[in-house]
Ligand SMILES: Nc1ncnc2c1ncn2[C@@H]1O[C@H](COP(=O)(O)OP(=O)(O)O)[C@@H](O)[C@H]1O
């Protein structure tokens with residue numbers, strides 16, 4: 017695992033593991049696959065070798081011998097979004113590697129109302145475990161239970177589901193806030209000295225997990241010893257696209273002509289959108305941004321960002337997809353898996369090293 | 375509708391001293407004429423002579439300033455097209471007012487369909503349509519299954535005319551029915567006017583083309599600058615005289 | 628003269644939807660959707676062993692129920708000449724309103740009644756803009772739809788609201804004689820829609836108003852009342868679809884319905900109904916709905932990447948629009 021230097025608090029946070037009902041884990045002191053990495057199982061080293069640049073920390077040590085007909089299904093919220101596309105590539109690669117069947121459906125542009133129908137379609141393959149990211153999964157709980165299929169929620173917990181794997185929002189947000197504080201601290205001594213500092217969290221009010229993420233950003237920011245004059249959380253709305261980020265940030269900049277802004281964006285899209293608004297408004301000197309995700313959209317922003325984006329918390333979507341497969345296999349075997357907190361931050365300095373193929 | 379019957383031979387429609395102005399434009403001045411059942415009257419005149427204004431008054435779209443309209447001797451006051459319709463006057467405008475996407479039966483009984491409760495009595499509508507069509511020697515038109523929009527201009531005109539029969543009209547006014555039609559189609563419309571006449575209706579055909587109506591009309595009423603320049607029986611006039619009336623009015627004739 | 632002189636001759640007087648019989652190209656356009664559906668079914672049957680299973684066909688039936696119910700309402704309004712695109716917002720407000728009201732302790736039936744009232748109000752509001760203020764239907768329903776979606780977000784406070792008692796709506800997931808309830812509801816809607824349009828006086832007047840509103844008015848048909856009627860039918864069916872979505876997902880989400888725009892309008896346009904009014908039928912729309920549903924299902928079964936799915940869906944829509952353009956051009960000759 018790689019950490020950027022000077023982020024001791026981030027390390028502390030990364031050691032924290034969120035425990036979710038239904039898939040509790042025994043230990044969190046090691047990132048090694050939990051329990052019995054014996055002969056018949058793949059080791060972390062195997063996974064590291066197999067995932068290469070994506071550098072996946074395994075959440076479950078998968079047996080080399082799996083039932084022949086182990087069959088998984090994943091309902092992707094939006095393959096047109098680079099984060100979820102990377103995730104899709106990740107779970108497909110894992111399915112390949114571990115030798116399990118995986119069928120995928122796409123909700124198009126986050127059409128959550130269609131989730132149950134898509135589940136029905138995939139159900140003809142008789143999967144053991146089905147995964148989905150949705151803020152409204154109650155109906156799926158009933159449907160999967162009726163079919164005897166296990167529901168492994170992904171990214172957003174679903175009440176009553178058989179399991180959950182995702183980024184612990186609080187730790188993720190706090191890491192982002194810490195990174196932001198590190199980026200802003202030198203400015204406060206210098207150009208920003210004496211100016212009114214506003215913390216801005218860009219999340220979707222409709223999706224509580226995203227709000228938890230950006231609110232934790234403020235927590236991490238303050239924990240690092242910086243006290244903003246105020247904190248605001250403008251709502252990105254229904255979606256969190258680059259366009260949404262631009263639109264919301266443009267208005268925000270207009271409303272805050274004299275302030276300096278420290279921004280945590282819930283995803284790369286919103287952060288890059290905010291960056292574009294800042295550039296359009298010529299406010300490069302007044303704003304610093306940390307995004308969460310580090311997918312292609314976020315990483316490529318470093319190439320032309322005027323130094324505004326100080327870092328991106330690497331949610332490693334590809335790795336998240338991979339790990340969903342490991343967790344699903346664990347769930348199918350009624351075994352436990354570990355939910356790791358994010359620990360890697362992408363900066364303009366390390367982006368080329370970490371993602372050389374970009 | 376109830377129309378009080380009077381002894382035949384009396385005029386069906388009697389127009390007395392009708393005048394109409396739009397602001398300072400005097401569109402009609404003191405126009406009077408009668409029309410009997412079973413008669414085809416051609417209403418002629420140059421552009422702007424007042425033909426459209428006259429039929430709009432007869433069909434209830436405009437109110438006349440002075441004068442009186444009687445149907446079968448009974449004075450009428452039309453406040454709307456519905457009043458004129460109720461009095462037995464139906465007008466076929468140039469736009470025909472057909473629903474192009476529907477078939478003949480649907481158009482003939484538009485707004486007055488035979489029903490069984492909330493349901494359309496399709497059989498009866500089609501049968502009645504056939505009856506009306508045959509009565510007008512239009513039996514070749516398909517009563518159902520073909521949208522009138524794909525029919526020829528003459529056939530569409532025929533459907534629009536047949537609808538006035540369904541509505542029970544006794545006086546049928548056709549506004550420039552042949553304006554958009556070729557020679558043979560125009561002739562068919564004129565034949566249709568004869569069928570209407572033979573079934574006892576009176577027909578007023580508006581035209582500015584004397585050629586087309588010459589052989590078919592029983593009488594010619596000519597408007598000139600809003601005045602009735604003359605009214606002639608075909609047997610008692612010549613094309614030249616009518617043309618004179620159209621072009622120069624009564625004074626020069 | 629008596630009817631006997633004529634009624635006996637010729638073909639039996641059943642009145643199929645009038646169409647030009649003479650022209651081969653028109654006929655190809657007319658049967659095109661049936662051919663397209665047939666081809667899709669054959670291709671997917673060959674390509675995936677799962678496609679032609681009873682379970683999967685029922686899945687398609689279940690999945691298209693919602694689109695289908697919406698498309699039926701849009702079709703009826705469009706035949707009268709009004710393009711109603713507010714249906715997505717009605718789904719959102721229905722789902723949220725019922726979730727909020729049941730959350731406040733009201734019985735499910737009362738909450739649904741509240742949604743029905745909301746749906747009626749949307750239909751009436753559309754009517755006021757279109758009929759009384761003479762604003763085009765697409766603009767009116769877009770405006771009303773946007774406002775109603777906003778109201779749904781406000782009502783939900785931007786959140787997804789889980790049903791406190793999903794069991795009250797679990798009938799949506801029940802199967803009767805092996806058939807999913809939403810599918811049965813959709814079938815009932817289509818039968819009713821067919822009877823309404825093809826058999827009743829109101830249906831005849833809907834076609835007449837859409838085909839030539841001024842002629843209908845002059846024939847004494849209450850044109851304005853018909854506009855209101857179809858708009859209320861359309862919004863009421865959207866309420867029905869909203870209740871089904873709510874039952875399926877177990878939560879009221881104000882973003883519901885946003886994605887239905889493509890599928891519903893796609894299905895309706897595929898039917899060849901055109902935007903002019905006066906033509907179309909729910910039967911043909913049903914075929915359009917099936918095409919969209921079969922495509923969505925088959926492409927998932929084949930594991931086709933969703934980019935291609937979107938590409939295919941877009942191509943289908945383009946095809947529908949091109950077919951309509953050809954039709955219109957031929958008609959206007
Ligand atoms: N609605 C109207 N307002 C003002 N003037 C009118 C109107 N309708 C007709 N006119 C005038 O009345 C005269 C008679 O017109 P019209 O009845 O249309 O003649 P025609 O049909 O014989 O061509 C013309 O001078 C015309 O300009």
Ligand SMILES: [Mg+2]
Nearest residue numbers: 422425426427
């Ligand atoms: Mg005229």
